[in-house]
Amino acid sequence: MSQTPAADTSARPPSPPQPPSIAGLSNRLASFVEAGLAGRSIDAAHARAVLGSPGSPQETIPLLPLLHAAGExxxxxxxxxxxxxxxxxxxxxxxxxxxxxxxxxxxxxxxxxxxxxxxxxxxxxxxxxxxxxxxxxxxxxxxxxxxxxxxxxxxxxxxxxxxxxxxxxxxxxxxxxxxxxxxxxxxxxxxxxxxxxxxxxxxxxxxxxxxxxxxxxxxxxxxxxxxxxxxxxxxxxxxxxxxxxxxxxxxxxxxxxxxxxxxxxxxxxxxxxxxxxxxxxxxxxxxxxxxxxxxxxxxxxxxxxxxxxxxxxxxxxxxxxxxxxxxxxxxxxxxxxxxxxxxxxxxxxxxxxxxxxxxxxxxxxxxRFASGDDGGYALPDGARELDVIKPERLSERKLAKLSVNGKAAADR
Ligand code: SF4
The missing domain is CATH 3.20.20.70 (Aldolase class I)
Structure with missing residues (x-):
């Protein structure tokens, strides 16, 4: 059985380094980012492609890389x-x-x-x-x-x-x-x-x-x-x-x-x-x-x-x-x-x-909230802290603090 020969890449020039922001994106998405960084729109055909092709999922740009490109x-x-x-x-x-x-x-x-x-x-x-x-x-x-x-x-x-x-x-x-x-x-x-x-x-x-x-x-x-x-x-x-x-x-x-x-x-x-x-x-x-x-x-x-x-x-x-x-x-x-x-x-x-x-x-x-200076902890609306944490595992001081937070979350 013959082996597939390894591809000879020695004759190819090395790829130019990509800016870190678009490294890993497909050529198409990288071109979207390049246009956007320069303040230019993508063209009409590419615009339509962003929305996907319901009949051809294999031609649809994957969502997460697309979000990454738009995020850049x-x-x-x-x-x-x-x-x-x-x-x-x-x-x-x-x-x-x-x-x-x-x-x-x-x-x-x-x-x-x-x-x-x-x-x-x-x-x-x-x-x-x-x-x-x-x-x-x-x-x-x-x-x-x-x-x-x-x-x-x-x-x-x-x-x-x-x-x-x-x-x-x-x-x-x-x-x-x-x-x-x-x-x-x-x-x-x-x-x-x-x-x-x-x-x-x-x-x-x-x-x-x-x-x-x-x-x-x-x-x-x-x-x-x-x-x-x-x-x-x-x-x-x-x-x-x-x-x-x-x-x-x-x-x-x-x-x-x-x-x-x-x-x-x-x-x-x-x-x-x-x-x-x-x-x-x-x-x-x-x-x-x-x-x-x-x-x-x-x-x-x-x-x-x-x-x-x-x-x-x-x-x-x-x-x-x-x-x-x-x-x-x-x-x-x-x-x-x-x-x-x-x-x-x-x-x-x-x-x-x-x-x-x-x-x-x-x-x-x-x-203070906008700057993140609020302790960074919150339960989903309506949830009570003491319903989900066993109080005997907590110090009295911590318990008192959580009770206040739990009440505030429930009251919202
Ligand atoms: S129907 Fe509604 S959207 Fe249309 S003009 Fe009147 S208020 Fe505006």
């Missing part, structure tokens, strides 16, 4: 920091539009509690709460097709006050807008205007008929002309295809959106679009992570945020989302609730990231 790009532009955003719905319901994913749409049968635009005092009080829970940015959301002149005056006053009193960065989501209105908000100190593309141009008529994709693009252009930063993202899981998701990523790159919230459809009974699905299949945690990687690799310098649906769709994989994403929403999505703020801050820290606190007057307790 994220660290180049944002280090390990995570920005925490708190969202306040300042007006609810009674919208004449028919966005199928929205509980405030006229077509929705969701049992929501409509309320008028909140007063300045209410909005300021909620901004104070956001500050205390570690927010980097305070996001205010108005329902409706677009703001009236009176709405603009009201929100401009609130923006001035939030910035003066708490030093929070501000973001406003207020529907369709022209340049004159955007300028009044900018003059009041608005930092960012949010208006999501939501889905691709192709899929847009499937989710809304009362305004068009182009109306949305025009609003974003008007906001850009006023000098505010753009926050624009998508909702994944509205029945679109993987091609549609890749398409939105490219469109957002074309708009140079500074901030990209990635929402995963929260199923609200009564909405027109209430069952999360992509290309006829389920919206899995893996696909959610791939979408976040896609957004990072196509928009390397953008703030990529894990927004609505984080807990329900990513579930036990939430911490992995912080490889590609560098910001998240905490405590209180539109019409739904996020996880407890402290549990989210703990997850950020446990993932090896730092919490980016803006301004100087944060509560001492939060500052």
């Amino acid at each position: 790009v994220r660290r180049r532009w944002f280090g390990r920091s995570v920005r925490v955003h708190v969202l306040n719905n300042v007006q609810n319901g009674a919208c004449p539009e028919d966005c199928g994913y929205c509980g405030q749409a006229r077509t929705s049968k969701a049992p929501i509690q409509p309320y008028k635009l909140k007063t300045k005092e209410e909005i300021i009080a909620e901004a104070e709460g956001a500050k205390k829970s570690g927010a980097f940015r305070y996001c205010m959301v108005l329902s409706g097709r677009g703001p009236s002149d009176a709405d603009i005056d009201h929100m401009a006053e609130c923006i001035r006050e939030v910035k003066r009193r708490f030093g929070l960065r501000t973001c406003l989501s207020a529907g369709l807008l022209d340049e004159a209105k955007a300028q009044r908000l900018r003059d009041a100190g608005l930092d960012r205007f949010n208006h999501n593309l939501n889905t691709s141009r192709r899929w847009y008529p499937q989710i809304c008929t009362t305004h068009t994709y182009d109306d949305r693009v025009e609003t974003l252009k008007a906001a850009r002309a006023s000098g505010v930063e753009l926050c624009s993202g998508l909702i994944v899981g509205m029945g679109e295809s993987l091609d549609d998701i890749a398409d939105v990523a490219q469109s957002l790159a074309g708009l140079e959106a500074e901030s990209i919230p990635v929402n995963f459809l929260v199923p609200i009974p009564g909405n027109e679009v209430a069952s999360p699905s992509v290309e006829g299949g389920p919206l899995t945690p893996e696909l959610c992570l791939r979408v976040l990687c896609l957004m990072r690799l196509v928009n390397p310098k953008a703030e990529v945020r894990v927004a609505a649906g984080r807990e329900g769709h990513l579930r036990s994989m939430q911490a992995l989302a912080l490889a590609p994403a560098n910001s998240l929403f905490v405590d209180g999505y539109l019409l739904t609730r996020g996880s407890d703020a402290l549990a989210t801050l703990r997850m950020i820290r446990d993932a090896g990231c730092t919490i980016e606190l803006e301004g100087a007057d944060w509560p001492e307790e939060l500052r």
